[in-house]
Amino acid sequence: MSYFLAYCKSHRGTVFTQYQMLRAERQLCDVSLIVDGNEFPAHKSLLACSSDYFRAMFKDHTKESKATIVHLKVISATGLQNILDFIYTSWLSLSLSTLEDTLEAASYLQVLGAIPLCSQFLINTCDLESCCFVVNIAFKFYLTDALTEAEKYIITNLWRLLQEDLDDTELLELNVKSMINIIKSNDIPRVSEKSLLTLVLNWLQYDRIRLGYAKVLFDNIRYGLLPLDTLRKLYTQTDVPLTASIKCMIIKAINYHSTPSKQPLLQDKFSTLRNQKEWIMLVGGTANDTFVENVLGFDVYSHKWRSVTNLHLKVQHHCTCVIGNFLYVLGGETPERAQYSTKDSSLCVTNIVYRYDPRFDQWLQVSGMLENRAQFSCCIIDKYIFAMGGRGDQQTLLSTVEVYDINRDTWTKCKDLPSKMHGHAGTVHSNIIYISGGKTDTQANSSKDVYSFNRLEGQWKKQASMSIARFGHQMATVKDAIFTFLGIYEPFSDIEKYDPKTNQWTRLRPLPFDRFSYGLVVVEQTVLLLGGKKWQDSQEVPTQNIVGYDTENDCWEEICSMAFPFSGLQCSVLQLSDVTESDEKCSKVHALKKVQ
Missing domain, CATH: 2.120.10.80 (Kelch-type beta propeller)
Known part of the structure; x- marks a missing residue:
């Protein structure tokens, strides 16, 4: 007895299309998701197939499995709307203004297929105006690829960002990890060490809670590349407390400048050019x-x-x-x-x-x-x-x-x-x-x-x-x-x-x-x-x-x-x-x- 196995390419798309039509017409919807007073009719079966969160929620032994209305309090209506559209159509609507809501919904509801799309969107849209926002969002949601690319972009274009007034730039709102990675970088073009020091001082003072990170940031400043007057001002300033080890490095750099003829013999990491x-x-x-x-x-x-x-x-x-x-x-x-x-x-x-x-x-x-x-x-x-x-x-x-x-x-x-x-x-x-x-x-x-x-x-x-x-x-x-x-x-x-x-x-x-x-x-x-x-x-x-x-x-x-x-x-x-x-x-x- 012979047989063969046939495959219909259009069937999967047809099923998704029909599910979307049923949702739009509110037919056979067996649950309504309520967020901030907004109601979103849906089908438990499709939600359970698309999300580990809903799969666990709608198991036989849970009270939600028999409920027709479920209230979700952690996520926003905008985020839920975008994720439901993705579940029903495989299309995800993304913009910088709604991205954080979408990522929160995707992470909370464990719709894992949407997260790489958000990460790629961040990489593709990273520019001078958005790079600081991108790196902070990527850091918040553990999007390692987007975080790496955004930090590279900021490092490469830091000279452009620093041309603006630091009080008006989002550089001062950078997360701790990214700021440390930037200051550690060997590949920063066209930025003087004095400008990097100014950025570090302003970033630390922007939020006094950050002063606990002063040592790790100052450990990566290259003091041998700072002018003598800048070193003296740094040593005597009182806005940011300096540890004894940092003060020793500053004194070492001051001595480095005081004997210019000996400088070729005194080279180390702190006098090595970046990039x-x-x-x-x-x-x-x-x-x-x-x-x-x-x-x-x-x-x-x-x-x-x-x-x-x-x-x-x-x-x-x-x-x-x-x-x-x-x-x-x-x-x-x-x-x-x-x-x-x-x-x-x-x-x-x-x-x-x-x-x-x-x-x-x-x-x-x-x-x-x-x-x-x-x-x-x-x-x-x-x-x-x-x-x-x-x-x-x-x-x-x-x-x-x-x-x-x-x-x-x-x-x-x-x-x-x-x-x-x-x-x-x-x-x-x-x-x-x-x-x-x-x-x-x-x-x-x-x-x-x-x-x-x-x-x-x-x-x-x-x-x-x-x-x-x-x-x-x-x-x-x-x-x-x-x-x-x-x-x-x-x-x-x-x-x-x-x-x-x-x-x-x-x-x-x-x-x-x-x-x-x-x-x-x-x-x-x-x-x-x-x-x-x-x-x-x-x-x-x-x-x-x-x-x-x-x-x-x-x-x-x-x-x-x-x-x-x-x-x-x-x-x-x-x-x-x-x-x-x-x-x-x-x-x-x-x-x-x-x-x-």
Whole structure:
């Protein structure tokens, strides 16, 4: 005997439609739900099928199972109306004005199918005007998805919300959990720490009951990012009581400001920028044969540009390095100091050292090097800056090495190089300095020599020579290998890799075309070469592209093109607070105007 199972797609919808018609005509309704004097006829069977609350209510042993009228006192008429419409039609009418009533009814009556719809509605309608309401409703009804999304929206757009008068904004009505999550966040763009502190103080004073949460909020303020006058006012204010531990953090931050030269050594969570990401700093050099004053930032992942700051001294043939997320710019040639010199020269070699703090967008002139230096190299070991060799006044070559102690803000002499040299390159591997190439006082041509310096031993040691003599080139350390890249006047475009363990050099895939006077920086395992010049028809021609060398796969790739030719620059990676897309566009335009 054979049989088959058939399914009618329209039957379920027809049943719901017929139930709705019966309710509208008040036919076969066996119960009336009364809320605030309003009567809602319904069918016990459908209510029990849609709600665990009604299923329990209408069991045989309850008095409501035989009652024809049931009074509901907790929920509102509007909420019940919306939930009954949902039960009978599967459609839920939602608006911000009725959402709370609807959620209360859905939660109380345990109509669970309606709650995710309310949550999605909150996510979809979250905007500047409603975000604070949304996050509070989501918190009240434990809508975790909506709460997470609404808090993310507020964090991203907090700078816009703070543009309004705090007395008139719903920010001060935020629930405790969301306020704590916001202040804990590392991803708040375009909001100063001072503005966050003001928000916390105003939020705590908006309802004095909240003062019990002062400690957890103050524990997440980054005091190192607050100006000195703000820290002093916070310490002496009496509106919000401060615990002893909070006062200690404020005093620590005041001391942090009192010794600015030591700040790179004092970095911790409380002086770390929020919403920060890596930007490649393009510092100094020339564009269109004009000295560049503007320091540009480049995001290698999004290919976006921004104007970061202006140099206090236009330079070329200088060095840069980063310690504690502070950018140091050392020495070089400058056209600015030459006007005060009695020598017949358009450029002047300087010993000046500036340090840039991205936290406060400020430059600080620290102690200058003992000697004026250009075309030298600098490296960092144990947060000490080593400046080595270079060209001094009147084109004299230097063999001297000096070390900058950040803690004391002083330069001291170190073991001299084996010979006077300039145009050499340097890098650090396992706390050992390596320098290569350059030109010496005894050689007119470029050198292949390589030396290493161990700070503990205090001596320079000769290592295996490069196979190519190089001058004005660059070195980079990636994992366990050292790479040397192109310099000036090289007949080929080969690069080499050095293994410090075996003291051996290996030739690698050459760059497609020659290049010199470029900026170099390492991002993850890729070495980027930015701008520079190349030889073409016996002339120096500026290049505008950025190329990357994949050290793992020994291959080159063109990343993008710069908007203008840039050469003689130095590059370092700095963590900056992120900006919005519109800010980046404005910064790029501003940067181009500065350069051009």
